[in-house]
Amino acid sequence: MVVRPPATTANIGPGYDALGAALSLHDEIEMAVVDSGLSVELAGEGADDLPRDERHLLVRAARAAFDRLGGQPSGLRLRCVNRIPQARGLGSSSAAVVGGIVAARGLVANGVEILDDAAALALAAEIEGHPDNVAPCLLGGVTIAWTDEVTGLAQAARMDPVAGLHPVICVPTTRGYTAESRSLLPAEVPHAEAAANAGRAALLVRALTAVPELLLPATRDWLHQDYRRPSMPQSLELVDALRAEGIPAVVSGAGPTVLAFARTPETDDVEAVAAKVAGSATFAVTAVSVSTLGAVANLIPSLDQQ
Structure with missing residues (x-):
């Protein structure tokens, strides 16, 4: 599977912890099931600093998704090209979390039915700690995200941006x-x-x-x-x-x-x-x-x- 999770902007002006948007700048993640072990190849932003083992945020997100999808694969090979600037307020960690979840469910038969967007959003927010970046990263467009006070689960409403945004x-x-x-x-x-x-x-x-x-x-x-x-x-x-x-x-x-x-x-x-x-x-x-x-x-x- 190849996933291109977008950069995101959140806390937009007065939309603190709620409003977000996906931006046309993407990381690229290739995930494959292999016979055994874990291989992580990194290029681009953070390639010299990020771990290449189970500590990598993308790996942790994928593992959590596979648990929800019925079990871990025999082995994984990951190749990541990071283009989103890291620790700059553009959602690089959300891209890793969402990218790992979406790639994992794509590798499982009926993965989208087992872990639909609502469940994927809830899992991503659980890992990330808040939903305002993971929502636009997963859904695209402009999003309003919140946490339901009864269930404790993240939810989001997606909207199309107006054509005049630059x-x-x-x-x-x-x-x-x-x-x-x-x-x-x-x-x-x-x-x-x-x-x-x-x-x-x-x-x-x-x-x-x-x-x-x-x-x-x-x-x-x-x-x-x-x-x-x-x-x-x-x-x-x-x-x-x-x-x-x-x-x-x-x-x-x-x-x-x-x-x-x-x-x-x-x-x-x-x-x-x-x-x-x-x-x-x-x-x-x-x-x-x-x-x-x-x-x-x-x-x-x-x-x-x-």
């Missing part, structure tokens, strides 16, 4: 980590700010799916970005500068990548502002799109058959 990612050389970033958030926020944030989150759903002209006011946030400023000052300076130019911009996920929405498919306006405020951090500016496809498993011939 996302641009500004990826710094510095890394960020979700646990560190989350530790800066307060236990409570003022009621007025919570109410304002709820209104803008509702507006953001409309902007992402129907009226992109509303993106600037719709991406205003009160819940998380300013609290996280000490951990990524250059990123928040870039967000401020872009917004001052009328360009909707937010921190992607837990950062430090900045996600902007260009006014046209051309990115000259974003690149110009990024160059002004990058300071000591180097931002690589790349135009992407919202991917309507999530992680899909495709069967390929085995090496013996090729």
Whole structure:
């Protein structure tokens, strides 16, 4: 099986822990059942740092999926080409988790019936710890994710993005980590700010799916970005500068990548502002799109058959 799990952006503006989108930047995972053992080949992002054994997050996710699907295979061979920047707020860990689950169920007869998307989402969120990145990675498009208070299981609603979205990612050389970033958030926020944030989150759903002209006011946030400023000052300076130019911009996920929405498919306006405020951090500016496809498993011939 070959799976191409997409990068994702989550915590979009006021959509903290809820709103996410799949982006047109993909890792590639090839998984095959072999006679015995475990072989992991890595290339690209993190190839020099990631483990090549059972500790690899993709392997752990696949093992968990195989347990739900009826049992472990005789052996596994994995080949991973990582293109999603890691520890940058673009869902690289979610891509590994979802990629492992989707590849595993693709290798099992009737795997999609045994572990459908709802069950795969619940398992991915259980492994990842939250559903806002794994939902768009699995389902594609724009998603709203939540955890059911009765069952405790992650759920998601998927929506198609409006044609006028032109996302641009500004990826710094510095890394960020979700646990560190989350530790800066307060236990409570003022009621007025919570109410304002709820209104803008509702507006953001409309902007992402129907009226992109509303993106600037719709991406205003009160819940998380300013609290996280000490951990990524250059990123928040870039967000401020872009917004001052009328360009909707937010921190992607837990950062430090900045996600902007260009006014046209051309990115000259974003690149110009990024160059002004990058300071000591180097931002690589790349135009992407919202991917309507999530992680899909495709069967390929085995090496013996090729």
